[in-house]
Amino acid sequence: MLVARRGRKRRLELEAEYWRLLAAGVGTVEACKQLGIGRKTGYRWRAENGGLQPDYLPEASRSGRYLSLLERRRIASMRERGLTIRQIASRLGRAPSTVSRELRRNSRPHDYGSYDADLAHHRCRERAGRPRRAKLAMDPELRAEVQTKLDLEWSPEQIAAHLRTHWPDRPERHLCHESIYRALYQGAKGGLNRTLTRKLRTGRPLRKQRRRPDQRMPRFVAPAVLIDHRPSVIDRRERLGDWEGDLVVGVRSQSAVATLVDRRTRYLRLIALPDGHSAGHVRDALIANLSLLPEQARRSLTWDQGSEMARHHELAPYFTDGVFFARPASPWQRGTNENTNGLIRQYLPKRTNLSLHSAEDLHAIEQRLNNRPRKTLGWQTPAQAFAAALAP
Numbered sequence: 001m002l003v004a005r006r007g008r009k010r011r012l013e014l015e016a017e018y019w020r021l022l023a024a025g026v027g028t029v030e031a032c033k034q035l036g037i038g039r040k041t042g043y044r045w046r047a048e049n050g051g052l053q054p055d056y057l058p059e060a061s062r063s064g065r066y067l068s069l070l071e072r073r074r075i076a077s078m079r080e081r082g083l084t085i086r087q088i089a090s091r092l093g094r095a096p097s098t099v100s101r102e103l104r105r106n107s108r109p110h111d112y113g114s115y116d117a118d119l120a121h122h123r124c125r126e127r128a129g130r131p132r133r134a135k136l137a138m139d140p141e142l143r144a145e146v147q148t149k150l151d152l153e154w155s156p157e158q159i160a161a162h163l164r165t166h167w168p169d170r171p172e173r174h175l176c177h178e179s180i181y182r183a184l185y186q187g188a189k190g191g192l193n194r195t196l197t198r199k200l201r202t203g204r205p206l207r208k209q210r211r212r213p214d215q216r217m218p219r220f221v222a223p224a225v226l227i228d229h230r231p232s233v234i235d236r237r238e239r240l241g242d243w244e245g246d247l248v249v250g251v252r253s254q255s256a257v258a259t260l261v262d263r264r265t266r267y268l269r270l271i272a273l274p275d276g277h278s279a280g281h282v283r284d285a286l287i288a289n290l291s292l293l294p295e296q297a298r299r300s301l302t303w304d305q306g307s308e309m310a311r312h313h314e315l316a317p318y319f320t321d322g323v324f325f326a327r328p329a330s331p332w333q334r335g336t337n338e339n340t341n342g343l344i345r346q347y348l349p350k351r352t353n354l355s356l357h358s359a360e361d362l363h364a365i366e367q368r369l370n371n372r373p374r375k376t377l378g379w380q381t382p383a384q385a386f387a388a389a390l391a392p
Helices: 012-023 028-035 039-048 069-080 085-092 096-105 117-129 140-151 156-166 177-190 194-199 279-290 331-344 359-370 382-390
Strands: 242-249 256-262 268-272 300-303 323-325
Touching: 012 028, 012 039, 028 039, 069 085, 069 096, 069 117, 085 096, 096 117, 140 156, 140 194, 156 177, 177 194, 242 331, 256 279, 256 331, 268 279, 268 331, 268 359, 300 331, 331 359, 359 382
Parallel strands: 242 300, 300 323
Antiparallel strands: 242 256, 256 268
C-alpha cells in the first residue's frame, strides 16, 4: 500500500501573486503583509528561486529592469536597418550601455555577425537560471580574510574597501559589500557561516527594514542656545574640536555612558558614569574628560535637550564657542553622534546594565572604534585623522 508523502502544499496562485507584487516594485515585507503570509515564507520562496522570478510568470509581469523578448526583437530589427547603438537606445528608452552590453553578451561568433533576438533571450534566461557560484564559496583564502575581519566586527563595506587595498592586483578577489551581506544571510550556500551575522552591528539573523529614528519623542525640553545660532563653520566640518554628545542609556534608564564625537574626524570618547547620570554627575564627568584635551580641540558642543544637560552653562566655559542644543525630536541635527551611538550599541546593547562596564572596558571599545577605517574619512581611521588635525 502506497502512502502519500506529507509535506507543505504549494499555494501556486498566492506565490504567483507574491512575485507579481515584487515585479511591481513592492518590497518583500510589504508583499507578505498584503497577501497575509509570514515574511519567512516570502524569503523561502525567494531563496528557492535564487532571488529570480520563476518561469511560470508571464513575461509582461517581469521587472522592467530587464530587457523583454519584444525589446530584443526591436533591437534586432533596428540593428539590421543600420541604426547606431545610441539611436536604438533612444527609441527603446534605454541607456546606450544597456543595448551595448546586450549585443556583447548575447551574440556569438557562430551567429555570423547578426543578432538573433530569440536566441539572445534564451541565452539570457539560461544564464539567469544557472547562477555561478559565489567567489567566497570558491576561494578559501578570500573567505578566510573576510571571516577574520568579521571576527573583528568590521562592517562588510569596510571589508570590501580593505580587499581592494590588500589585493590591488587581484580584481577577482574584490567584492562589493552587498556580496558579503548576501553570503552571510544565505549561509553555507554563499560561502560564509550564518552565525557570523552576530558580528554585524545589529546582530540580526534576518535582514529587515530600518526604523525611522525621527519618531522618537523628546524626554525633556531645556531652553538654551539652539543649533540655529551655531556658527556656520561648524556645519562645514572644517576644523577640529566641534563635538556632538549624548547618553547611551541602559536597562530601565538606571545606568548610562556619555559619548562625545568630533564632527570632523569622527574621533570618539566614551565617558563612564558610575555614580549616575544626573545633571551634576554628567557635568563632573565631562569636565574631567574635557580637561585632558588641548584648547584647540575644544571649540563647541552640540547635545540634545535632555535633563542631563540642565547645568550646561557650567560646561560652556570649556568651549570657545559654547554649548548648543538640537531642536526637540530632531536627532538628524546631531547625525554624527547618532550614527556613532549605533556603532557603540554593538558593544553596549540595549536593555543591559551599563554600570558593569569599567572605565578600562569603555577605553577598549573606544580604541576599537577609533582604529577602524571609515568610508567618510577616505578609509582613514578616526585616530589617524584626529592626530593629523592636532599636528601643527
